[in-house]
Amino acid sequence: MAPAPLPDLSLSRSASDRQGARRGDAGLLERLWADEAVRVVRVHDGRTPVTRDGDGGPDGQPRLALVPPSHVPGGAPHGVRVLLGTDPDGTWYVAQEVADPSLDPGGGDDWADLRTLGAELDALEAGLLTQAVAVLRWHAVNPRCPRCGAPTSVEQAGWVRKCTADGSEHFPRTDPAVIMSVVDADDRLLLGHNDMWPAKRYSTLAGFVEPGESLESAVRREVLEEVGIEVGDVDYLGNQPWPFPASLMLGFRGTAVSTDVVTDDVEITDARWFSREELVAALRDGDVLLPPPVSIARRIIEHWYGGSLEDAGGVWR
Ligand SMILES: [Zn+2]
Known part of the structure; x- marks a missing residue:
């Protein structure tokens, strides 16, 4: 496909591999959650913690406040977790819906939303946050089966919801x-x-x-x-x-x-x-x-x- 006239749109940038083929690996999210090298993108209602200390970037440029799983409050999930993928260095990323940010010590200077951050983050972080916000919003508004109304369970490392009554599978929508x-x-x-x-x-x-x-x-x-x-x-x-x-x-x-x-x-x-x-x-x-x-x-x-x-x-x- 020829390059489009509008390249590098802020939220279209990406530098990660979504690792789609690994989503079905048994126990993948649990294994990643026990790995201190994994980095967690925390999201509450579309907002995420950021730092602005100029670490690695120009002064004032925001960066995602990424933390290892053990730094997430309680060390346990308190919302949906979704596999985001790997960066070019092989680091794995997981998105975690934070149910109550007041219980989260933050690990960042402040919480900001994608609309504010999108043009300022680098390609890797913009892509990870866009992916995390999009898929977590889908989870938030689709807790039940659209066919029969029964509760659904989260499968495939967060990329499928399966009906507990009729077994139908439902995929994130755009x-x-x-x-x-x-x-x-x-x-x-x-x-x-x-x-x-x-x-x-x-x-x-x-x-x-x-x-x-x-x-x-x-x-x-x-x-x-x-x-x-x-x-x-x-x-x-x-x-x-x-x-x-x-x-x-x-x-x-x-x-x-x-x-x-x-x-x-x-x-x-x-x-x-x-x-x-x-x-x-x-x-x-x-x-x-x-x-x-x-x-x-x-x-x-x-x-x-x-x-x-x-x-x-x-x-x-
Ligand atoms: Zn159903």
Whole structure:
């Protein structure tokens, strides 16, 4: 596959081997838990302990506060454990859901979430944390069998839940969503404001892919529904996992064949065309705030702009 126009998206980076073939090894997690060389990624509600002492990185750059299993409170699991895999040096990693962070001494300076950390961590740690947050969120909302409602047990080193009543196996799910720039014949970019966002926040349009729908159809449908614009050509830009709670964001550029905006006034309450000059002016004047660098939305906007908008200001907080 040719390289996508948007390489190295923050949460798409990875430097680990998931060791999928080892998940079925009998007693693997128990053996790893007894091994002091193993490193544990602790997660509570999408947050993880980090250190910012500049150890091994530039000052202030966060690093995951990874600990051996014996440093996890009580030395025993108090939530789901999941095998994450190995790094290039052969170190094994396990994710541990921390049920009550007040019982956790931390071992880090503070707890932070993936959205905040994603663009700052190195590729190995960004990949491990994205994987851990995504799979633990799936466990958190799927304790029971979707077929019969019976409790399920955790199997395959955390990658399967099996129904205790009917034996059916259930695998972690990811919801595909499309996110797209919409560009007109004058090379202007359409940005929308969602009714749920604070004032002045603008971003690319996005929406979930419906059952039985292609990605291109989803792009055209979402744009037509939300802003009344017809899209012709649809070009793929890149993708990144977005486990808030379970999305895979698939990025596209859509070429508009009409320009009259009619917002749906349900999701999108305002949408505007911007030339590059108009967008920079709006950012400098504080009229528009754009999504942060960790998001694929930001990278799609900068792909259209043709460079970084970091110095233009105006980022969501
Ligand atoms: Zn069942």
